[in-house]
Amino acid sequence: RIDGGRLWASLMELAKIGATPKGGVKRLALTDLERQGRDLVVGWAREAGLSITVDQIGNVFMRREGSNPALAPIVTGSHIDTQPTGGKFDGNYGVLAGLEVVRTLNDLNITTEAPIEVAFWTNEEGSRFVPVMMGSGVFCGAFSLETAYAAKDTEGKTVRDELARIGYMGDQVPGQHPIGAYFETHIEQGPVLEDADKVIGVVPAVMGLSWYDCVVTGMEAHAGPTPMALRKDALQVSTRIMQEVVQIANRYPPYGRGTVGMVQLFPNSRNVIPGEVKFSIDLRNVSDELLGTMHDEMLAFIDKTRAESGLAVSIERVSYYPPCPFHPDCVGAVRAATEKLGYSTMDVVSGAGHDAIYAARLAPAGMIFVPCKDGISHNEIEDAKSDHLEAGCNVLLHAMLERAKV
Amino acid sequence: RIDGGRLWASLMELAKIGATPKGGVKRLALTDLERQGRDLVVGWAREAGLSITVDQIGNVFMRREGSNPALAPIVTGSHIDTQPTGGKFDGNYGVLAGLEVVRTLNDLNITTEAPIEVAFWTNEEGSRFVPVMMGSGVFCGAFSLETAYAAKDTEGKTVRDELARIGYMGDQVPGQHPIGAYFETHIEQGPVLEDADKVIGVVPAVMGLSWYDCVVTGMEAHAGPTPMALRKDALQVSTRIMQEVVQIANRYPPYGRGTVGMVQLFPNSRNVIPGEVKFSIDLRNVSDELLGTMHDEMLAFIDKTRAESGLAVSIERVSYYPPCPFHPDCVGAVRAATEKLGYSTMDVVSGAGHDAIYAARLAPAGMIFVPCKDGISHNEIEDAKSDHLEAGCNVLLHAMLERAKV
Ligand SMILES: NC(=O)NCCC(=O)O
Ligand SMILES: NC(=O)NCCC(=O)O
Numbered sequence: 035r036i037d038g039g040r041l042w043a044s045l046m047e048l049a050k051i052g053a054t055p056k057g058g059v060k061r062l063a064l065t066d067l068e069r070q071g072r073d074l075v076v077g078w079a080r081e082a083g084l085s086i087t088v089d090q091i092g093n094v095f096m097r098r099e100g101s102n103p104a105l106a107p108i109v110t111g112s113h114i115d116t117q118p119t120g121g122k123f124d125g126n127y128g129v130l131a132g133l134e135v136v137r138t139l140n141d142l143n144i145t146t147e148a149p150i151e152v153a154f155w156t157n158e159e160g161s162r163f164v165p166v167m168m169g170s171g172v173f174c175g176a177f178s179l180e181t182a183y184a185a186k187d188t189e190g191k192t193v194r195d196e197l198a199r200i201g202y203m204g205d206q207v208p209g210q211h212p213i214g215a216y217f218e219t220h221i222e223q224g225p226v227l228e229d230a231d232k233v234i235g236v237v238p239a240v241m242g243l244s245w246y247d248c249v250v251t252g253m254e255a256h257a258g259p260t261p262m263a264l265r266k267d268a269l270q271v272s273t274r275i276m277q278e279v280v281q282i283a284n285r286y287p288p289y290g291r292g293t294v295g296m297v298q299l300f301p302n303s304r305n306v307i308p309g310e311v312k313f314s315i316d317l318r319n320v321s322d323e324l325l326g327t328m329h330d331e332m333l334a335f336i337d338k339t340r341a342e343s344g345l346a347v348s349i350e351r352v353s354y355y356p357p358c359p360f361h362p363d364c365v366g367a368v369r370a371a372t373e374k375l376g377y378s379t380m381d382v383v384s385g386a387g388h389d390a391i392y393a394a395r396l397a398p399a400g401m402i403f404v405p406c407k408d409g410i411s412h413n414e415i416e417d418a419k420s421d422h423l424e425a426g427c428n429v430l431l432h433a434m435l436e437r438a439k440v
Numbered sequence: 441r442i443d444g445g446r447l448w449a450s451l452m453e454l455a456k457i458g459a460t461p462k463g464g465v466k467r468l469a470l471t472d473l474e475r476q477g478r479d480l481v482v483g484w485a486r487e488a489g490l491s492i493t494v495d496q497i498g499n500v501f502m503r504r505e506g507s508n509p510a511l512a513p514i515v516t517g518s519h520i521d522t523q524p525t526g527g528k529f530d531g532n533y534g535v536l537a538g539l540e541v542v543r544t545l546n547d548l549n550i551t552t553e554a555p556i557e558v559a560f561w562t563n564e565e566g567s568r569f570v571p572v573m574m575g576s577g578v579f580c581g582a583f584s585l586e587t588a589y590a591a592k593d594t595e596g597k598t599v600r601d602e603l604a605r606i607g608y609m610g611d612q613v614p615g616q617h618p619i620g621a622y623f624e625t626h627i628e629q630g631p632v633l634e635d636a637d638k639v640i641g642v643v644p645a646v647m648g649l650s651w652y653d654c655v656v657t658g659m660e661a662h663a664g665p666t667p668m669a670l671r672k673d674a675l676q677v678s679t680r681i682m683q684e685v686v687q688i689a690n691r692y693p694p695y696g697r698g699t700v701g702m703v704q705l706f707p708n709s710r711n712v713i714p715g716e717v718k719f720s721i722d723l724r725n726v727s728d729e730l731l732g733t734m735h736d737e738m739l740a741f742i743d744k745t746r747a748e749s750g751l752a753v754s755i756e757r758v759s760y761y762p763p764c765p766f767h768p769d770c771v772g773a774v775r776a777a778t779e780k781l782g783y784s785t786m787d788v789v790s791g792a793g794h795d796a797i798y799a800a801r802l803a804p805a806g807m808i809f810v811p812c813k814d815g816i817s818h819n820e821i822e823d824a825k826s827d828h829l830e831a832g833c834n835v836l837l838h839a840m841l842e843r844a845k846v
Contacts, residue, residue: 119707224665241664245710256817257699257722258647258791259630262689264815269700270686273679280676283668293663294675295710297703301525304651304701304720305792306818314710316663385664386711409670411662412712 036431037141038424041134045423048074048114048130049122058414059122063115063157063168064092064196071114072154072202075129079152082136087211088204091182092156092197093169095211098136100149100438106214106397108146108438110135110430111153112389113169117161121416123221123406123423129154131219131427138431146438148214155389156197162187165353170392173208176355209396215364215437216393219402219426221418223386225409233425234372235382235403238365240391241289242325245353246315248275248336251346254301254309269299269308271343278335279315282328289383290328291318315349320383322356358391364400364433371432377425386411402429442837443547444830447540451829454480454520454536455528464820465528469521469563469574470498470602477520478560478608481535485558488542493617494610497588498562498603499575501617504542506555506844512620512803514552514844516541516836517559518795519575523567527822529627529812529829535560537625537833544837552844554620561795562603568593571759576798579614582761615802621770621843622799625808625832627824629792631815639831640778641788641809644771646797647695648731648763652721654681654742657752660707660715671713675705677749678717684741685721688734695789696734697724721755726789728762764797770806770839777838783831792817808835 051071052061061067072094076086079096087095097107112128132152139150155173160166163185165177172182183194197203222228227235252266276294283292296314317332319325333349340347372379382403390399404426407417457476458467467473478500482492485502493501503513518534538558545556561579566572569591571583578588589600603609628634633641658672682700689698702720723738725731739755746753778785788809796805810832813823 222665223662224667225661225670226665226667229670243664254819255631255815256629256792257701258649258697258724258793259628259632259817260697260791260815261630261632261694262686262697264631264635267686267699269682269703273682276675276679280668280673288667291664291666291668293673293711293713295663295705295712295714296708297675297705299701299703302702303818305699305722306701307699308701316711318664385666386662387664409661409666411665412709413660 036134036138036424036427038420040137041130041423041427042420044130044133045122045126048126052116054414056414058416059116059120060118061116062118062162063159064162064193064200068115069200075114075154078133082133082140084136087206088202089206089208089211090179090204091169091172091208092202092204093173093208094154096152098139098150100146102147105148106212107149107151108215108434109151109153109213110217110434111155112218112220113158114154115157115159117159117412119414121411121413123416123418124411125158127221127423128219131430134427135431135434144440146435146440148438150434150438158389163193167387167389167392170389174392174395175209176392179208213393213397216390216397216399217364217402217430217433218388218390219430220388221406221411222382222403222409223406223411226382227403227405228409230380232380233377233404233422234379234429236365236369236372236379237360237384237401237403238381239320239357239359240384240388241291241318241320242322242357243353243355243387244317244325244329244351247350247352248313248315249348250311252309255307257305257307260307265307266345267307268311268345271339271345271347272311272313274339275336276313282331286319286324286328289320290324291385318385320357325357355387355391358394360394360400361398364398367433367436368400368402368429371429371436374432375428377429402426442540442544442830442833444826446543447536447829447833448826450536450539451528451532454532458522460820462820464822465522465526466524467522468524468568469565470568470599470606474521475606481520481560484539488539488546490542493612494608495612495614495617496585496610497575497578497614498608498610499579499614500560502558504545504556506552508553511554512618513555513557514621514840515557515559515619516623516840517561518624518626519564520560521563521565523565523818525820527817527819529822529824530817531564533627533829534625537836540833541837541840550846552841552846554844556840556844564795569599573793573795573798576795580798580801581615582798585614619799619803622796622803622805623770623808623836623839624794624796625836626794627812627817628788628809628815629812629817632788633809633811634815636786638786639783639810639828640785640835642771642775642778642785643766643790643807643809644787645726645763645765646790646794647697647724647726648728649759649761649793650723650731650735650757651759653756653758654719654721655754656717658715661713663711663713666713672751673713674717674751675714677745677751677753678719680745681742682719688737692725692730692734695726696730697791724791726763731763761793761797764800766800766806767804770804773839773842774806774808774835777835777842780838781834783835808832
């Protein structure tokens, strides 16, 4: 069993870097603060006897040798960057749980056949640079290194320059690093485990995601003198689509998700009928067929709304990844470890994207969820219980050992 | 008849002050640019032999004496300030039409019994400082001089300081200035006249207005992991209210108006369920009873929505003025002048607020509308035809002469 107190202490130590007054963390990808976070973790890894490899997109692999040099390493990891108003656990937990596994193996003098590695991937959050899950995405070839390098923050700084500046542009070609199997522990970022009062979520799959930008164009006009019948009110047409996004998700339970999270009006003035409304649509489901059906129904509804309203309605898909079922061997290893350790458990399909979905394109992969308070994440008040974090780390240890062999 | 070419030339000359690249005007209240606009118009007034009075809120009255000093002046006017993306005609037309009336009387050597005055009121637009229609509002006692003086722009500059700085803080106590009757010419700011192909709108009344701020508070959560049934999506609840605002207005035709013009989401992020949505509601009608009914129905719907959704919904009224029927004598004078001059005409209830509604609290008042292109106003592309502006000014001349007596 791992040392839950040591894991918690490491989490709290890392959380000091970029700590916010409200108890959260702001440590955006490739900033000086993130470098400090990376340096702290790499330092701990060296103390634990691990060797370090950095690839060209700044992904870091920290290696504990096994007895059989021919075997690919069993890897675990997550990310060190946070949201602008992030918490102490998202990503950080997955990295430090890996480190705690290594420390425990060291304490117990256990030698595995396959090497054990702890990885952290560059810019998972996508807050400073898009696309999200950038390091693992480049690693698996979802998009090119050049695309990632060219990404700019709001000040125009590029990933290439910032990687070089903080000293994390390595030599290894992304994707060349061998992976035998990949595990990732993470807080659930949803309310399901807490609601059901379970400690461990076995993650059979991650939902696919489709992101859209929708723009409705009417005609701005004065709210007083313009009769109702002569209006081209872009917001009124938009609200119909916004409601349908939720209706579509409700038609495909239990994993359908539909969210409008971002809305922008022009000119956004109290006494002007909105002439243009831009908004985001986020559709998810765990079945690619159902996600496709949801997509089709949304486009059909938009066609209908365009025809009925006479207003221009444009829709553009801006992001997509398909549902990712995890490998039965890895899911099985997590389930077996959980049962062996006697933790209460249930399956939880991940609604959020994780680096594991990109790792899964190159090797068998699986994930372990633990509850977070009120299901809240991407928020400074994000919180998790030390007991639960310890349990997740114990499951990780045993799942990895099952694959790496002692 | 007035000189339409001279009126147009004055409008174009004034429009140079604060001209924008897109052909509009940005001349916010009490800025250096507005001072230049005021100075230009006051200079023209002096050239026309008028005497100038400025009151403590910066309202300016420019007087042509009559033959009977015991009579209160017949006043016309509007405003010189514009929206940030305003046009050349809103307000400016009303002031320069008044000046053109005076110039015509001078040319024809006509002496009226009652004096004739041209006024411009401070900060009608309310873009830089709230409340809107500030100068006329203080003048009629709708709110106090101290309230107006304390109003701040986004940089924290006060009306008091800015009035003093541009040299337009006069001595006269607002409201002490006598008014025998008040007329205001204005572009319609709506599509009704153009739609019906009429030249002159006789304005029997201005709609009453009720402004509200509505806040729906749910719980922000990650768009992926949070099941539909466990969400507290503030936007979904808000869209129901936004649609009802329009439904309520549609239930009280032809003068019911319902608009949501301003919406703000928190945190406004693509993959976060909105935790809070703030939006404005603008309700109008020409009958105070119907406006009251619309108000009641909206509050009832919000109570129902609060109960059904379980989310917190707050609503606050932030502005209100009742419908303002204009005085039959002034409306009659406008109608008679229009008929005498042979212009095509119809009654147009004003959906927008104007300084005339506050002047109407102290003296008989009336308004004259002319068409504007596509009904567009509060927009740099605001446009009007010289012929129509000339016609409106001729109606103003004859309506004022009818009241001032020759
Ligand atoms: N874990 C996580 O928040 N990923 C960001 C992409 C998503 O919205 O799922
Ligand atoms: N004329 C005008 O635009 N007034 C502003 C107040 C309003 O009617 O919305």
